[in-house]
Amino acid sequence: MKVSGLLLERLSPQEQRRLRTDRLMALFLRTCAGIAVLPVVALTVYVALRGIPALSPTFFLNSPADTEPGILNAILGSLQLTAVAILFTGPIGIAAGVYLSEYASRRVSSAGTMMIDVLLGTPSIIAGLVVFLVAVPFLGFSAWAGVLALSVLMLPVVMRTTQEVIRLVPIGVREASLALGVPVWKTTLYITCRTALSGLLTGLVLAISRGLGETAPLLLTARGTSAMNLFDFGTTINAMPMAVYEYSNTSSALLKEQAWGTALVLLVIALTLNVLVRSRTINSRVA
C-alpha cells in the first residue's frame, strides 16, 4: 500500500527541478556533440561538392604532362611510395613491437615505448627535414628519399599497435603453448602472433593510412614531378597530397579543380581505410 502510494504521487518541486536539469544537460551535451561533428560533415560535403566536377576518366587515367592532364602519376606514385614503405616498416615494426612486449626487460620496454611515443608525436615536416639534410645529399630528390621519410612516420604506428595487441593476448594462451613443450620462439610466432593477427593487420592499415596522407615530408624528399614514374625510385616521384598542394597554388582554374578532385580521392581513401579498421576492431576479439 505504502510503496504504490510513493510511486503514484505527483513530483515535488525538487524533483521537478531535477528533471528539468536532466533534460537541459542532455540537450547541452547533444548540442556539443553536434558542434564537434559539424567540421567533419562540412569538410566532407564541401570537398565532395568541389571535387566531384573534377572526376572523369581522363582525370584518373592521364598524367599532368598529357594534353588533357590527370593525376594518374600522383595516384601511382602514392601507391608505390606507401607500398615500399610498408614493406620495410611492416616486418621491422611488428618484430620490434613483439620484442618490446614479449622479450624485453621492463626497463628496456619502457625506454622503447617512450622512444616510440616521441617518434609518433614528431611533426611530419621534421621527419622530412631530417631526411632532406641527412639522406638527400646521397639519394637525391628521389622516391627512395620519400620512402625513407614516410618510413620514419609509419614505423612507430606499426610498433605501437603491435605492442598493444600483443599485450592483449591472454597469458593463458601462451602458457598453454609453453606447457605443451613448444619452444618460446614458436610460441611467439605461431601462437601469440597468430592470436593477435587481426590487430597486427590493423596496425599495418593504420600505417598505410598515415603514409598516404603525408605531404610535408614528401615535398622535401620526393619533390613531385609532372612525369610518370613507374618503379624508378632513383628520381623524383609525384604523390596525391603533393598534387593537391601544388595545384591549389597555381592560377589555372582547371588545376585548382583537379586539386579538389585529388583531395576528394584522398578523403575517400582515408574514410575507407578508417571504416575498414573500425569494422575489424569491432568484430574481432583482439583489437
Next chain:
Amino acid sequence: MLQLTDVTAYYGDFRAVRDVNLIVPPQQVTALIGPSGCGKSTMLRSINRMHETIPGATITGSIMLDGVNIYADNIDAVRVRRAIGMVFQKPNPFPTMSIRENVASGLRLAGTLAKSEIEGVVEHSLKQAALWEEVKEKLDQPGTSLSGGQQQRLCIARAIAVKPAVLLMDEPCSALDPIATLKIEELIRSLREEYTIVIVTHNMQQASRVSDSTAFFTMGDDRAGYLVEHGETRQIFTAPKESLTEGYIAGRFG
C-alpha cells in the same frame, strides 16, 4: 617415477614453499591439497619447469624424472615440458584454432609426427578425453565454441596428444559446474592407467574421490609453504599422522 628432493621455490627473494621431499608414484593419481597460498600450484609448476617462465622465479633442490634431474644444466626445459604436460585452472584452448587443430597443436609445433598420423592421434586423444562423441561432427569448429567443461576436456586431449609421461593438473575443475566436474573426475580415474597424474585441488572431497596418494601442504609462520604429510589417500583422510593434517581434513581451518 617422479622424485622431489629438498625443493624450495622462490619468487625473487621471497620463499614461497620450502624443503619439499616427495615421491610421486607412477601410474597413480597424487593429489596436492592444502589451504590457499601455501605453494601447491608453485610446486606443481616447478615440476614441468613452468615456474621459471615468471621473471625472477627460481628453485633449489632437485626434481628427478626416471633418474634424470630435470633442472640439470644440460637438460632443455622445452623437452621437460614435452614429457610433463599441464592442464590449467581456466580452460585455455587456442582461440584461433579449430577443435582438431587444438588437439594437434602440440604434435605440429612440438613434435615430429607425420601429417597422416596426426589425424589418428587426434581421434585417439579425443576419445581418451571422453570428448570424441560430442565433437566428432564438428571438428572444424573453433575450440572456443565449446562449453567450459568441454573446453577443459579439449585441453586435456591436447595435453595427452603429445603422450607425456606425467600429467599435471592445476585445479582443473574449479572453473566448472558440478556436472562437468564429475565428468572430469571420471576422466582422471580412467587416465590413470596410462599416465602419472598430479592434481592440485582445493576440494578435499575431490582429492579423496580421485587420488591414490595425497600430499598435504600448509603455510608456516614465515609465510613459506611446506609439506606436512603425504601418504596413501585412504590413510591421510581416515588416520592422518599429523595433527595439522587432521585439523585441515576436519575443516577446522583452510
